[in-house]
Amino acid sequence: MENPFKYGTIVDADYFTDRIDEVKYISQFVNSANHLILISPRRFGKSSVVAKAVKQSGRKSITINLQQVTSVADFSAKLLREFFKVHPMERMRHLISHFRIIPTISTNPLTGSIDVGFQPGVDGSVLLEDVMELIEKGHSEEDRIIVVLDEFQEILDLAPRLDKKMRAIMQEQKHINYILLGSQESMMTEIFERKKSPFYHFGEMMRLNKLPRDIFHDFLSDRLKNCFKTSSDELADYILDYTNNHPYYSQQLAATIWNIGTLQPETEDVFHAAIEHIVTTHGHDYERLWMNINRTSKWILQRLAKKGVLQTGEYPTSTIYSALKRLQKDGYVIYSDSYEIEDPFFKEWILKGV
Ligand SMILES: Nc1ncnc2c1ncn2[C@@H]1O[C@H](COP(=O)(O)OP(=O)(O)OP(=O)(O)O)[C@@H](O)[C@H]1O
Numbered sequence: 198m199e200n201p202f203k204y205g206t207i208v209d210a211d212y213f214t215d216r217i218d219e220v221k222y223i224s225q226f227v228n229s230a231n232h233l234i235l236i237s238p239r240r241f242g243k244s245s246v247v248a249k250a251v252k253q254s255g256r257k258s259i260t261i262n263l264q265q266v267t268s269v270a271d272f273s274a275k276l277l278r279e280f281f282k283v284h285p286m287e288r289m290r291h292l293i294s295h296f297r298i299i300p301t302i303s304t305n306p307l308t309g310s311i312d313v314g315f316q317p318g319v320d321g322s323v324l325l326e327d328v329m330e331l332i333e334k335g336h337s338e339e340d341r342i343i344v345v346l347d348e349f350q351e352i353l354d355l356a357p358r359l360d361k362k363m364r365a366i367m368q369e370q371k372h373i374n375y376i377l378l379g380s381q382e383s384m385m386t387e388i389f390e391r392k393k394s395p396f397y398h399f400g401e402m403m404r405l406n407k408l409p410r411d412i413f414h415d416f417l418s419d420r421l422k423n424c425f426k427t428s429s430d431e432l433a434d435y436i437l438d439y440t441n442n443h444p445y446y447s448q449q450l451a452a453t454i455w456n457i458g459t460l461q462p463e464t465e466d467v468f469h470a471a472i473e474h475i476v477t478t479h480g481h482d483y484e485r486l487w488m489n490i491n492r493t494s495k496w497i498l499q500r501l502a503k504k505g506v507l508q509t510g511e512y513p514t515s516t517i518y519s520a521l522k523r524l525q526k527d528g529y530v531i532y533s534d535s536y537e538i539e540d541p542f543f544k545e546w547i548l549k550g551v
């Protein structure tokens with residue numbers, strides 16, 4: 198039997214639960230002339246919910262993860278390659294002839310996949326402009342394409358003033374719905390909410406929360422049924438208490454519990470065995486991570502792990518505040534109702550050391 202839980206990649210079908218209202222909300226956007234910006238802490242399910250809504254819309258779409266892009270030229274090549282996945286190249290030939298820099302396009306005869314390249318050293322922003330124009334021209338107001346740019350905050354690092362250039366192009370376009378996703382809360386708000394930013398108020402800002410407890414509980418419990426002596430309802434509660442409802446970590450813990458329970462059914466306390474297994478597996482990563490943060494940050498993480506208060510007089514409030522912001526920016530700490538350590542297994546590892 199296959200593990201009924203999945204974590205780390207985009208989930209769909211049996212691995213996906215709820216998000217009904219969110220999918221509706223996103224669909225309504227792609228059916229209007231507006232753009233959408235979706236923000237949440239890491240691994241809350243942004244990519245999955247957007248993929249679902251886009252698929253349901255039945256519209257043509259292109260998705261690029263900017264974290265996997267190495268330069269503006271590479272970004273242009275990836276956009277063009279994705280564009281050719283939804284449009285036969287033959288029909289676009291006349292539009293490409295207007296390109297100021299002609300790409301080399303080759304088809305892999307075995308897989309049928311298309312590869313796009315540009316000469317090294319070309320001006321990336323010229324390419325990007327041409328490719329973005331091609332996408333616009335290949336569509337109409339009745340047949341808009343959806344362009345999803347995941348980890349959008351990366352454009353700030355890709356090239357100087359790229360945000361300004363892109364915005365200038367995007368504001369002229371009428372045949373594209375953009376969905377811009379990002380996980381680094383502070384950078385994303387910087388891009389879309391700072392008055393001087395070129396993307397200021399570019400679209401509607403949507404924040405994705407964790408999954409509702411009762412629905413996620415039933416999702417976990419259903420899939421853990423008939424596996425263990427411990428009741429699956431109880432296990433689901435343990436999991437969600439432990440991860441504080443976090444979508445990714447709950448699926449990770451459930452998958453590990455399921456594995457141990459299936460492979461070693463004699464395990465006494467499968468819940469704690471699973472936690473121990475995950476913490477041990479990631480021990481090296483946690484150590485490396487710990488070595489690379491400063492003393493104030495270590496102190497904060499230890500206090501948060503023990504649910505202690507941060508205002509103790511041990512460090513000045515301003516020092517704590519800036520370290521906390523940094524930890525949040527780097528994704529170690531998230532804020533939902535209060536500040537918490539993002540990874541419950543890292544928290545467990547920290548607690549072992551204090
Ligand atoms: N609707 C859902 N139902 C069940 N599990 C989910 C759901 N959404 C997300 N998850 C869990 O969270 C994991 C991360 O989801 P996803 O990659 O969509 O999140 P993300 O916010 O895009 O993450 P990242 O910050 O890494 O880009 C999934 O692999 C899955 O385990």
Ligand SMILES: [Mg+2]
Nearest residue numbers: 243244245347
């Ligand atoms: Mg994602």
